[in-house]
Amino acid sequence: MKPSEVQDAVATGAVVLDMRPPKPFAKEHVPGAVNFQFNRADLAERAEMSLPHDLTYLIHAEPDPIAKVAMGILSKAGFHVEGYLEGGLKQWKAEGLPTEALPLLTVDELKDALDRYRVVDTRESFEFRFGHIPGSTCLEWTEPWAAMEAVESDKPLALVCGDQVRSAYVASVMQRAKMDAALVFGGMVDWLERGYPVEKSPKKTKAPSP
Amino acid sequence: MADIKEDVVLDARNLLCPMPVVKAGKQIRSLTNGQILKILATDRGSIADFPAWADDTGNELLEWHEEDGTFVFYVRKVEEED
Amino acid sequence: MIMKQFRFEPLAQASYLIGCPRAKEAVIIDPIDDMGAESYVLEAADLGLTITGVFETHIHADYISCARELAEMNDVPHYLDESAANLVKYDYTSFTDGQVFEIGGVRITTIHTPGHTPEHTSFVITDTARSDEPWCVLTGDALFVGDVGRPDLLLGDQALDVMDEATRAETLYRSVKDKLFALPDHVEVYPCHYGGSTCGGVNMSGKAASTIAFEKRFNLAMRKETPAEFAAFVKETAKPFPDDYARIKSYNLGLISKDQITEAAV
Numbered sequence: 001m002k003p004s005e006v007q008d009a010v011a012t013g014a015v016v017l018d019m020r021p022p023k024p025f026a027k028e029h030v031p032g033a034v035n036f037q038f039n040r041a042d043l044a045e046r047a048e049m050s051l052p053h054d055l056t057y058l059i060h061a062e063p064d065p066i067a068k069v070a071m072g073i074l075s076k077a078g079f080h081v082e083g084y085l086e087g088g089l090k091q092w093k094a095e096g097l098p099t100e101a102l103p104l105l106t107v108d109e110l111k112d113a114l115d116r117y118r119v120v121d122t123r124e125s126f127e128f129r130f131g132h133i134p135g136s137t138c139l140e141w142t143e144p145w146a147a148m149e150a151v152e153s154d155k156p157l158a159l160v161c162g163d164q165v166r167s168a169y170v171a172s173v174m175q176r177a178k179m180d181a182a183l184v185f186g187g188m189v190d191w192l193e194r195g196y197p198v199e200k201s202p203k204k205t206k207a208p209s210p
Numbered sequence: 211m212a213d214i215k216e217d218v219v220l221d222a223r224n225l226l227c228p229m230p231v232v233k234a235g236k237q238i239r240s241l242t243n244g245q246i247l248k249i250l251a252t253d254r255g256s257i258a259d260f261p262a263w264a265d266d267t268g269n270e271l272l273e274w275h276e277e278d279g280t281f282v283f284y285v286r287k288v289e290e291e292d
Numbered sequence: 293m294i295m296k297q298f299r300f301e302p303l304a305q306a307s308y309l310i311g312c313p314r315a316k317e318a319v320i321i322d323p324i325d326d327m328g329a330e331s332y333v334l335e336a337a338d339l340g341l342t343i344t345g346v347f348e349t350h351i352h353a354d355y356i357s358c359a360r361e362l363a364e365m366n367d368v369p370h371y372l373d374e375s376a377a378n379l380v381k382y383d384y385t386s387f388t389d390g391q392v393f394e395i396g397g398v399r400i401t402t403i404h405t406p407g408h409t410p411e412h413t414s415f416v417i418t419d420t421a422r423s424d425e426p427w428c429v430l431t432g433d434a435l436f437v438g439d440v441g442r443p444d445l446l447l448g449d450q451a452l453d454v455m456d457e458a459t460r461a462e463t464l465y466r467s468v469k470d471k472l473f474a475l476p477d478h479v480e481v482y483p484c485h486y487g488g489s490t491c492g493g494v495n496m497s498g499k500a501a502s503t504i505a506f507e508k509r510f511n512l513a514m515r516k517e518t519p520a521e522f523a524a525f526v527k528e529t530a531k532p533f534p535d536d537y538a539r540i541k542s543y544n545l546g547l548i549s550k551d552q553i554t555e556a557a558v
Binding site: 005037039042046092118123124126127129130131161162163165166188189192 | 222225226227228229232253254255256257258259261262263265266
Binding site: 224252278279280 | 293312313314338339340421
């Protein structure tokens with residue numbers, strides 16, 4: 001699809017799925033695009049776990065052959081995919097169309113400014129329980145977009161996960177909903193490597209068997 | 211490097227998080243109590259994911275290390291008590 | 293280091309993906325259009341690697357190259373030796389003899405090994421994660437497993453190529469003997485062709501990998517002691533010319549379009 005065609009589709013409610021890795025996505029992307037990293041081996045499974053089925057998607061993946069394969073995989077998995085952005089971001093920008101960026105934070109920057117952010121951990125609840133950033137809350141990346149969009153905060157949001165794949169997805173959904181969200185690149189792996197403090201939550205006790 | 215002899219190897223390389231842990235969860239069901247599962251993963255998030263998963267499921271993460279871009283995890287199955 | 297050899301059997305052609313899993317980068321060497329630029333893109337993606345460059349050992353005459361297309365698709369350089377500038381009609385990024393490229397922990401060093409063609413270059417691969425010594429050499433069409441490249445293609449068309457046959461044969465002999473065989477014995481040899489390919493002689497092995505040591509001892513052409521004996525042997529053991537080689541080379545040089553390759557010869 002040409003950039004103008006993508007724009008028209010977005011105007012009627014289609015969602016651009018930017019399948020590049022989080023770093024180039026954060027640098028710049030089609031406004032309102034949702035980041036969902038391509039990986040042939042497990043794309044269908046990950047999409048099944050989290051992407052809403054009731055939306056129409058437009059793929060942005062680079063280069064074009066990846067977009068075509070992604071379209072095939074997602075369509076086969078039952079997602080409604082209308083097309084892909086031919087020529088990627090280069091083509092989009094060549095037509096003078098705007099892009100937006102997703103703010104990035106390193107774990108060091110987050111640590112220094114921890115009180116200025118509301119940290120949201122997008123991992124599974126058992127990962128969160130095992131060790132999370134003090135004061136952070138858990139919002140699993142598999143939650144519906146409505147749940148992500150309903151997060152209220154008087155402070156900017158900082159999204160974390162293990163590294164940054166799941167958190168980039170959630171951050172982009174929030175950005176799409178015009179929320180003030182930033183991506184913590186390196187996530188919990190970097191945070192733990194630095195030896196920064198973590199909080200644990202009590203383990204869920206099993207319900208007694210009848 | 212630990213001298214651990216694994217019973218089953220799960221190759222979860224080139225899978226994006228959280229798939230290595232998801233696959234490990236499925237694979238470990240086929241092991242018997244005490245058996246060791248060796249998992250290979252390239253996703254960096256695995257470093258945080260596997261310790262948490264082991265803790266949550268009660269399985270024992272014996273050791274992990276990195277080899278030329280691949281993370282290697284050794285997990286011993288601990289069967290849940292009824 | 294990640295190294296993958298792709299073999300296109302109908303033309304007995306081998307292309308390569310060489311990458312660093314830590315840096316998540318890879319380069320493609322001698323990609324063939326029959327496999328399609330897309331297939332290389334997907335192979336790299338499946339390995340979690342981004343293509344950062346496309347290299348060619350030389351301008352091929354026996355198969356259609358998709359190097360330009362692959363490089364453009366990924367917005368990365370298409371690398372050829374600097375001496376190809378006189379020959380090709382498109383822009384490319386040149387390297388010089390002995391230039392070093394780093395792909396994460398993988399080091400690629402160019403060695404100019406003319407003879408089969410004037411711009412022909414071999415690539416020495418070092419995996420610095422394991423050792424600073426070279427591990428493999430991609431020998432293109434200079435040295436094959438069991439054989440050597442042919443020095444007699446496109447001699448008539450001086451616009452396409454330089455050197456007469458005798459000079460080419462001697463140059464090839466020296467390239468292999470003085471440069472490739474100067475590499476450590478343990479270095480693995482990975483050619484661009486094998487088996488039935490018409491880019492070399494009848495002694496080309498169907499095995500697409502060897503070592504410098506093995507080729508030093510058992511490569512019949514290279515066992516000849518003088519360039520003249522070598523040239524005679526290579527001529528005796530030559531195969532028929534590759535199909536459509538003149539037109540394929542013209543396409544790879546950027547002189548004609550893809551459609552023109554298959555147009556009936558006038």
